[in-house]
Amino acid sequence: MSVQAGEQARGSQRKGVSLRFSQEGIVFLLTMLMFVGFSILLPNFLTSGNVIALMRSVSVLGMLALGMSLVVIGRGVDLTMVSTLVVGVVWAVKMANDGMPFGQALFYGGLLVAGFGMVVGLIVAFAEIPPIFTTLAMAPVIFGIGNPFLFKQDTHNAPQGVTWLNELGFGASFGIPNTILVFAAVALVMHLILRYTRFGRSIYAMGDNPAAARLSGLPVRPITVAQYMMTALVAYLVGIVILGSNSGINSRLAYTTLVYDVLLVVVLGGIGLSGGRGGVRNVIVGTLFVGTLLSGMTILNLSLTAQNFIKSLVMLLALIADTVANPRDEQTSQQGDI
Amino acid sequence: MSAADTLVQLRYRFLPDHVVGEVLSKRWTDNAIPFIALLLTLAVFGSVNPGMFTAFGMYDLAGQIAEFGLLAIALTLVMISGGIDLSIGSVFALCAMTVLTALNVYNLPLPVAVGITLGVGAVCGAINGVLIGYLRLRAFLTTLVTLVMFRSIYEMVLPKFATQIVLGMPDSVVWDELGFGSFLGLPYAFFLSALIALIWHVVLSRSRPGWHIAAVGGARRSAHNAGINVRLVVCLTYVFCGMMVAAAATLFAARLTSVGTDTGLGMEISVLTAVILGGTTLGGGRGSVAKALIGSVIVLILTNGLLQLGVIGTVSALILGVVLLLAVWLDVRWVKNRQKLIDSSYVSPAYIKLTESVNAAENPVYAVNDKLRDVQTIGLGEVEGPEDVAVDRAGNIYSGSRHGEIHRWLAPDFTRHEIFAHIGGGTFGMNFDKDDNLVVCVGGMGLYMVTPEREVVKLTDETSRSLTSVIDDSRIRLADDLDIAPDGRVFFSEASIRYTVHDWPVDMIESRGNGRIICYDPRDKSTKTVLKNRIFPNGIVCLPDGESLLFNETWACRICRYWYDGKKKGQVEIVLDGLPGYPDNINRASDGNYWVCLVGMRGPALDMMMTRPGLRRRMTRRIAPANWIYPNINTGCIIKISATGEVLESLWDKGGVNHPMVTSCKEHEGHLVIGGVSNNRVGRWKIPGADPTWSSPVDYWGAKQ
Known part of the structure; x- marks a missing residue:
């Protein structure tokens, strides 16, 4: 047998195991089942309009999840994403509507968002406050800075006459909506960063064992700050996509449970919250699952409350599955890790 | 003494460094920062918001504290066990709706309604508890x-009952009183919550x-x-948390008699803020009811104050x-640095100017000789660290050891040896009482007695606590030497209340006066401190007059006399000052004089450092203990003094072969039996010209009938 054949055999074996028994594989199968089931049972499900709407809503969720996965892999979490994107985009839109060129406004918005990310990262890295608390407390802080000080209204329409924004939201290239293409591009870039750059590999090392990463000389603190800044910028990009596809943005988005949906996608896809595991593929699988679920429930005409209930049930199951698949080790788990 | 020296002395005497550490090691200092924050908040919002301290303001605030405090205690429970509960806001809303539905819609009696509500809270908590405690999910x-x-x-259930809740009217006086009645100007709910808080505090x-x-x-x-059922404990904290939330929701429902879509919304953030502001640590292990209450009051005053100042919600x-964030940050820093601060401020040097020592040129009696070279060696290698020795009426030699045992070498040739008794702590000073019991000072344990039948009896291990102590100093840590007065009272020295057997030389770097002399009275079994703040009081010998004793202060290089009875009762006089070494034990000699062992000799460098407490303080903080300058406790000698402090002779081991370092010696039938705390032998030296019939038990207690 040639060496190549042997490698192939090993490769397929590994792939087979991971697809059959991992959480990712289970969720992927469930997605397929759900998709087929909805297609058969719900008459409107497989219409092209619904599938496009599904894909669109899914790509927003998916991009946010990609940003979130970056910190989750590094054993962090970022609950400020939605507040950050709302404040950044709404501020940029308001400045543009007040007369500033849209590009310039977007640039300032981006700076602000990067600043938010940096502050969060600095607090996590240097004040050593657990990320989950930092971001939980920073979410209202960021929104509180935005709402009375940078803008006061809830709804803001997209600035008129920006064609690329319209294209981004409603256009299509090669028959595929641009939104989905952006999602694909972000996924590709994220994949390349995580797999092939020193920065990406460092994130895995940090997530796997922060103490070891630090002792072996990785610049753990700067990487942490960079992580949160990148996540904030991804959130900002998502905000621009939302702005494009809705022709406007409502700052009350910050009050929704969107960020929990994002977390749901990440955890369901099989990225362990204890860090160091998973990648872009897991996010895509998780996104497809949650997107299908949301779409099905919307067509079933369930109330928002009932949807929340079902979502939280599914998320609980996902958490249990995560715990079973990635059991926490009493010996090595950090004291006070909640 | 110069004025500068006086200043240094006063500084290190009245502002001792260790007090910072001692205060910090008290549990209540954990609440200091939150308490100061509370006072600040009260001052700021009390001044900008004059309505707060009126009768109505207090009534309103007390009602809110009653509910909010219960919620904070609920979360504290979970957080002490290392978890967190963010669902309390939702559980709160569910429970408030439950109690109102039960009362207003179904007209159930109050106890039943409250019982159902507590049940709902417990079920919600149990769901969390099983998931987190047993399935090990992330909290x-x-x-x-x-x-x-x-x-x-x-939100799904509320629309079904919302209108009926508003229309219904519970038929219960108690319920109305709970919501609107008052006692001493405060609502009943406040007293109810205070009672619950007290119970949880005790628990x-x-x-x-x-x-x-x-x-x-x-x-x-x-x-x-350690055998604790971890999963059950974690699970139960969530159940109790749910029930406490239900209790808070009941009080809330009684006060407002309605619920809305925003009931309990965002409550978890403010309760969490309160708990963390109070100083409960994220991740568990640290927290209390007091902390929860302090935090609750701060947050309530803050949110109410901001509301009244017209600050918008966001x-x-x-x-x-x-x-x-600030609270968590402070807390993280506090937890991280507190112990460091306690550790680094432990050694707390004081100023001491030793009297100039006498050298051999001035007093030829100190001239180094080689008299101890020819001692008979007993138990070489069989005993480790015989700090003190004793000889019984039959001439058998007893010695202590580092291993917590009392060895006995049998007369007449001392080649046979047995373990007389096992006590368990490093055994120091020992003497026989009039019934031939061997009374022993045991480091870390206290004062013990071994009867002739080898029974070990504890005499005492604690004395009265001194009034000015920050940390409890009643426990006896380093009992060192003892002697027994003719009336049976045991006087023993506790060399240091701050250092133990293992690090006693560090006490020298302090030279603060950490020691005391304690009296144990076997007649009424009482223990009391008779002399405090002595500088490493060590050897003790009772004078035959029955009213005074001599004791050595090791680091002060002096011998003092203390009167415990008679006309001069309570007085202390310095008998001999400026010894050339550090005196350890002191015992009677056959000619009416006293044998004093010098455990080590002084050096000018260390003498000078004793007047520079700042230097010693820097030394202990900046360099490793192995590199500190310590007293020389490797070479010493034995001197004989008279009761008036005249030095008569000295015995040395110039070659350092057998007994370079001695901590104790006892005379018996013309011989001197010698022990040393870092020796591996006991020595026996024939005293030229000594009374060959004199023995210590006979001298103390007379010949046996």
Whole structure:
């Protein structure tokens, strides 16, 4: 047998195991089942309009999840994403509507968002406050800075006459909506960063064992700050996509449970919250699952409350599955890790 | 002494460094920062908001504290065990709706309604508890999800009862009183909550279940290994948390008699802020009811004050978020650095100017000789660290050891040896009482007695606590030497209350006067401190006059006389000052004089450092203990003094072969029996010209009938 054949055999074996028994594989199968089931049972499900709407809503969720996965892999979490994107985009839109060129406004918005990310990262890295608390407390802080000080209204329409924004939201290239293409591009870039750059590999090392990463000389603190800044910028990009596809943005988005949906996608896809595991593929699988679920429930005409209930049930199951698949080790788990 | 020296002396005497550490090591200092924050908040918002301190303001605030405090205690319970519960806001809403529905819609009697409500809270808590305690899910995310879940249940059920709740009227006087009555100007709910808080305080700080909770949060694995059912404890904290939330919701429902879509919304953030502001640690192990209450009051005053100042919701959320972050940050720093500060400020040097020592040129009696070279060696290699020795009426030699045993070498040739008794702590000074019991000072344990039948009896291990002590100093840590007065009273020295057997030389670097002389009275079994703040009081010998004793202060290089009875009762006089070495034990000689052992000799460098406490302080903080300058306790000698302090002769081991360092010696039938705390032998030296019939037990207690 040639060496190549042997490698192939090993490769397929590994792939087979991971697809059959991992959480990712289970969720992927469930997605397929759900998709087929909805297609058969719900008459409107497989219409092209619904599938496009599904894909669109899914790509927003998916991009946010990609940003979130970056910190989750590094054993962090970022609950400020939605507040950050709302404040950044709404501020940029308001400045543009007040007369500033849209590009310039977007640039300032981006700076602000990067600043938010940096502050969060600095607090996590240097004040050593657990990320989950930092971001939980920073979410209202960021929104509180935005709402009375940078803008006061809830709804803001997209600035008129920006064609690329319209294209981004409603256009299509090669028959595929641009939104989905952006999602694909972000996924590709994220994949390349995580797999092939020193920065990406460092994130895995940090997530796997922060103490070891630090002792072996990785610049753990700067990487942490960079992580949160990148996540904030991804959130900002998502905000621009939302702005494009809705022709406007409502700052009350910050009050929704969107960020929990994002977390749901990440955890369901099989990225362990204890860090160091998973990648872009897991996010895509998780996104497809949650997107299908949301779409099905919307067509079933369930109330928002009932949807929340079902979502939280599914998320609980996902958490249990995560715990079973990635059991926490009493010996090595950090004291006070909640 | 120069004025500068006086200043240094006063500084290190009245502002001792260790007090910082001692104060910090008290549990209540944990609450100091939150308490100061509370006072600040009160001052700021009390001045900008004059309505707060009126009768109505207090009534209103007390009602809110009653509910909010219960919620904070609920979360504290969970957080001490190392978890967190974010679902309390939703559970709160569910429970408030439940009690109102039960009363207003179904007209159930009050106890039944409250029981159902507590049950709902317990079930919600049990869901969290099973998931987190038994299935080992992550607390934060799990309760975040159940928050959404309970909330959606609430929102689905509420429309069915909302109008009936408003229209219905419960037929209960108690319920109305609970909501609107008052006692001493404060609502009944306040007193009810205070009672519940008190119960939880006792449970958490003084009961086994409470300690189990803290143990699980402090070190989960150790708790498991100690036999605590970790999973059950974690699960139960969530159940009790749910019930406490239900209690708070009941009070809330009684006060407002209605619920809305925003009931309990965002409550978890403010309760969490309160708990963390109070100083409860994220991740468990540390927290208390007092902390929860302090935090609650701060947050309530803050949010109420901001509301009344007309600050809009998002900004007050911003302020709360910043306060939460600051509180966690301070807490993380505090926990991280407190122990460091305690450790680094432990050694606390004082100023001491030793009297100039006498050298051999001035007093030829100190001339180095080689008299101890020819001692008979007993038990070479069989005993480790015989700090003191004793000889009984039959001439058998007893010695202590580092291993906590009392050895006995049998007369007449001392080649046979047995373990007379095992006590368990390093055995120091020992003497026989009039019934031939061997009374022993045991380091770390106290004063013990071994009867001739080898029975070990504890005499005492604690004395009265001194009034000015910050940390409890009643326990005896380093009992060193003893002697027995003719009336049977045992006077013994505790060399240092701050250092133990293992690090006693560090006490020299302090030279603060950490020691004391304690009297144990066997007649009424009482123990009391008779002399305090002595500089390493060590050897003690009772004078035959029956009213005074001599004691050595090792680091002060002097011998003092203390009158415990008679005309001069309570007085202390210095008998001999400026010894060339550090005196250890002192015992009677056959000619009416006293044998004093010098454990080590002084050196000019260390003498000078004793007048520079700042230098010693820097030394202890900046360099490793192995590199500190320590007293020389390798070479010493034995001197004989008279009761008036005249030095008569000295015995040395110039070659350092047998007894370079001696801590104790006892005369018996013309011989001197010698012990040393770092020796591996006992020595026996024939005293030229000594009374060959004199023995210590006979001298003390007379010949046996």
